[in-house]
Amino acid sequence: MKAGEAPRSGRASRAGFGASEARGPIIDQEGREIPPESLHDGFREFRFDFANPFSERLTREERLVRLEAIARLLDVAFIVPGTKIRYGIDGLIGLIPVVGDIITTAISLWLVREARALGAPWHITARMLGNVALDGVVGMVPLAGDAFDVMFRANMRNARLLRLWMEKEKQR
Numbered sequence: 178m179k180a181g182e183a184p185r186s187g188r189a190s191r192a193g194f195g196a197s198e199a200r201g202p203i204i205d206q207e208g209r210e211i212p213p214e215s216l217h218d219g220f221r222e223f224r225f226d227f228a229n230p231f232s233e234r235l236t237r238e239e240r241l242v243r244l245e246a247i248a249r250l251l252d253v254a255f256i257v258p259g260t261k262i263r264y265g266i267d268g269l270i271g272l273i274p275v276v277g278d279i280i281t282t283a284i285s286l287w288l289v290r291e292a293r294a295l296g297a298p299w300h301i302t303a304r305m306l307g308n309v310a311l312d313g314v315v316g317m318v319p320l321a322g323d324a325f326d327v328m329f330r331a332n333m334r335n336a337r338l339l340r341l342w343m344e345k346e347k348q349r
Contacts, residue, residue, distance in 0.1 A: 237295055241343060244291055248332035251284065264327045271316050271326045282313035285332055292339050301342050305335040
């Protein structure tokens with residue numbers, strides 16, 4: 178190390194220089210400059226709630242509307258041209274053998290988790306889990322499972338179950 182030279186970090190970036198050699202402002206993804214002193218303690222300012230990626234404060238009704246929108250996207254977002262058959266991205270992703278069904282089942286399970294977070298009782302979430310399980314297991318069958326995914330619409334059923342339960346709760 179030469180006199181007057183700052184010690185180098187043990188790690189070098191892809192660009193070929195360490196953090197101590199970086200020049201210019203540090204910019205976040207919104208285009209705002211990040212003050213360098215805020216980076217010394219790591220990324221304490223960076224927070225992401227992995228349990229609930231949509232962590233903004235919403236009312237119960239707004240959360241239900243969001244869940245219904247996701248259910249529509251998953252189950253009935255598109256129409257087969259020349260027919261009245263509706264399908265969603267659940268049916269499209271489900272065309273990928275095994276992995277597609279795992280992905281769509283995981284999304285459906287997230288919807289059930291959100292229903293539980295809204296306070297849905299165990300018997301509602303049990304029916305929702307039954308719908309997801311049936312959709313996931315039958316969906317694994319090649320071709321016939323894909324047709325079943327399009328016709329069964331587990332996410333729309335679950336959104337309807339949740340909506341009916343919430344309306345009954347309002348009347349009490």
